[in-house]
Amino acid sequence: EPEVTQTPSHQVTQMGQEVILRCVPISNHLYFYWYRQILGQKVEFLVSFYNNEISEKSEIFDDQFSVERPDGSNFTLKIRSTKLEDSAMYFCASSVGQGRGTEAFFGQGTRLTVV
Amino acid sequence: AQSVTQLGSHVSVSEGALVLLRCNYSSSVPPYLFWYVQYPNQGLQLLLKYTSAATLVKGINGFEAEFKKSETSFHLTKPSAHMSDAAEYFCAVSGDNAGNMLTFGGGTRLMVKP
Numbered sequence: 001e002p003e004v005t006q007t008p009s010h011q012v013t014q015m016g017q018e019v020i021l022r023c024v025p026i027s028n029h030l031y032f033y034w035y036r037q038i039l040g041q042k043v044e045f046l047v048s049f050y051n052n053e054i055s056e057k058s059e060i061f062d063d064q065f066s067v068e069r070p071d072g073s074n075f076t077l078k079i080r081s082t083k084l085e086d087s088a089m090y091f092c093a094s095s096v097g098q099g100r101g102t103e104a105f106f107g108q109g110t111r112l113t114v115v
Numbered sequence: 116a117q118s119v120t121q122l123g124s125h126v127s128v129s130e131g132a133l134v135l136l137r138c139n140y141s142s143s144v145p146p147y148l149f150w151y152v153q154y155p156n157q158g159l160q161l162l163l164k165y166t167s168a169a170t171l172v173k174g175i176n177g178f179e180a181e182f183k184k185s186e187t188s189f190h191l192t193k194p195s196a197h198m199s200d201a202a203e204y205f206c207a208v209s210g211d212n213a214g215n216m217l218t219f220g221g222g223t224r225l226m227v228k229p
Contacts (some may be wrong), residue, residue, distance in 0.1 A: 031215065091159065093159075095215055100209040101209065
């Protein structure tokens with residue numbers, strides 16, 4: 001069964017360093033998303049991406065963050081100059097369409113710890 | 116704007132007992148509602164969704180949920196809990212724009228006792 005895969009599963013980084021979280025969406029999906037969940041808090045939407053452009057982003061997704069689809073398979077989230085409060089589980093998701101009822105398929109997440 | 120509230124961050128039931136996980140939503144447009152499950156070390160998996168068709172929605176693994184507009188609720192139930200149902204469950208509402216942004220509740224961890 002097709003699935004969204006994320007690497008690495010765990011990432012520890014020092015404050016101020018840049019990190020790149022990687023995702024391989026399901027191959028025929030066209031819409032890609034990043035969500036995050038800070039420990040003990042809700043899963044929060046960060047950004048959606050379609051046709052090599054950001055289609056929506058939340059207030060959390062500031063200039064510190066960027067997304068890219070560098071090739072035909074990967075979808076990455078870059079966090080520049082990480083802060084302690086960036087420690088969270090980051091989920092990638094993809095969907096075939098963007099209609100409100102379209103199922104988003106999630107990866108298993110990358111746990112980012114900033115020390 | 117939309118929001119989701121899940122009452123009870125932890126729910127414990129005995130094996131074979133009824134499972135009831137509560138979800139209330141707020142949405143400025145007719146909502147599309149989802150329940151996701153997360154097993155340990157796995158991603159979020161869709162259990163079921165409501166997209167304005169039948170108000171009683173059946174999902175995988177014997178779960179179902181009923182959309183009640185008057186109560187702004189979308190509670191998840193299963194008649195008989197199984198040990199394998201132990202997981203975290205998330206209720207979510209789809210955004211009130213044309214996109215597919217999901218707003219999640221805080222999650223409910225279901226524990227099943229033998």
